[in-house]
Amino acid sequence: MSTFTTRHRTLGTAALAAVAVGVLAGCSGGVTGSTTEASGTFTFWDPYPQYDETSEWAKVIGSCAADAGVTVERTGFDTSDLTSRALLSGQQGDSPDILLIDNPAVSTLVEAGLLTSAGENNLEVGDVAENILGASVVDGETYGVPIGANTLALYYNPQVLSAAGVDISSVEDWVTLNAAIEKVVASGKKGITFSAIGTEEGSFQFLPWYWGSGAELTELDSADAVSAVQLWTDWVSKGWAPNSVINNTQTTSWEEFLTGEFAFAENGTWQKAAAAEAGYEVIPIPAKDGGAAAAPTGGEFLTLPVQSDPSRYEKSAQIVSCLTSTDNVVDTDNSLNYIAATPEAQQAQLAEDATLEPWIEAVNAAQARTGDNLGTRYPVISEQLWTAVQNALTGVQSPQDALTAAQQSVSAG
Structure with a gap:
């Protein structure tokens, strides 16, 4: 096992490329140095600049720090800025004690040699x-x-479906979803909206359909992958989805859905409060042949960056363990609108809020974008994927040609 002090190395090209990965699952970013004193002040960086010191999130961090006998100096950064700052601070030997980072960025920081492992710090992850x-x-x-964790699901407007004579229980796969959308459009309303923008956000929204087709990220030009791009392309070409999806972010597509004109919208856990207020409901995104499609997991990981003084890890680990305890996740951290990461905590959440059931189902069917040991190869694959989707939706290439070109670019890289 390598030591804490020797694992820090110069940042590689692949890690620099992966800085571009932004996670769009609904969190954002302040600024301060990470220098700490031996006085018991520990630095903590997270992607939540929207939460000030009066927030429940800040209070639970303070409580966990107090339990560990230390104080915490917390700084919130924008998500897109946090990874690059973490990489730079690591290169300079000035990392925060605790870093809450977007999940696809973990492998980037590991490749750069900037994180210690859970095993090295006796952090429990078995549950x-x-x-x-x-x-x-x-x-x-x-x-x-x-x-x-958070993820994506399919919101629906019960009033629009009812007026079109659609029973949501009939939507089980792509065929029945298409049938429902066709009925809605025939009734004079709009079908479905989503984000297909040419960024990681577009890939994030496309992946449930891609994985739901049976496709894998290691073979972008498979027949299953083509069927997923064809699905979206048909929706746009038939007018079942608006042309605006090509430039939509998840926020702008949600604003379209809030007009009350659409039957369906793909969006995430972070919209569940607004959906409830509007009277919208949700189901897991259906896979091509039925069942819940694997959507990408969103959310952040608490990590312990490499420190020059290894004695600091023990207190940092205590704080992390406290923040991820079932009581804190369910009672306090849930201000973050996340589904818990352990079955025990998920059941505790469900006992308090039965409306979380479809979201727990969706999270349990989800998978990591950097899974299958893709690591820092994921950003390259993702960029080619969103480019292929954009080219197909705009008519520049057929779905097959767009994905063939995407796979060739990945292979050449």
Whole structure:
């Protein structure tokens, strides 16, 4: 096992490329140095600048720090900024004691040699659902503990479906979903909206359909993959989805859905409160042949970056263990709108809020984008995927040609 001090190395090209990965599962970013004193002040960086010191999130961090006998200096950064700051601070030997980082960025920081493993710090991860934990596993070693998870599902407007004579229980696969959308459009309403923007956000939204077809990220030009791109392309060409999806973010597509004109919208856990207020409901995204499609896991992992003073890890690990305890996840951390990462905590959440059932089902069917040991290869694959989708939706290429070109680019890289 390598030591804490020798694992820090120069940042590689692949890791720099992976900085571009942004996670769109609904969290965002302040600024401060990470220098700490031996006085018992520990630095903590997270992607939640929207939460100030009066928030429940800040209070639970303070409580966990107090239990460990230390104080915490917390800084929230924008998600897109946090990874690059973490990489730079690591290169300079000035990393925060605790880093809460977007899940696809974990492998980037591991490749750069900037994170210690859960095993090195005796952090317990055995109860974490395997599909959630997968984002922090690199070469069989785990490097973080999830604070929770979110994912995507299919929201629907019951009034629009009822007026079109559609029973939501009939929507079980792509054929029945298409039948429902066709009825809605025939009734004078709009079918479905989503985000197909040419960024990681577009890939994030496309992956449930891609994985739901049976396709794998190691073979972008498979027949299953083509069927998924064809599905979206048909929706747009038939007018079942608006042309605006090509530039839609998850926020703008949600704003379209809030007009009350659409039957369906693909979006995430973070919209569940707004959906409830609007009277919308949700089902897991259906796979091509039925069942819940695997959507990508969103959410962040608590990690312990490499420190020059190894004695600091013990207190940091205590804080992480406290933050990820079932009581804190269910009672306090749930202000983050996450589904818990362990079955025990999920059941506790469900006992308090029965409306979480479809989201727990969706999270349990989800999978990590960097899973299958893709690690820092994922950003390259993702960029080619969203480019192929964009080319197909705009008519520049057929779905088959777009994906063939995407696979060729990945292979050449």
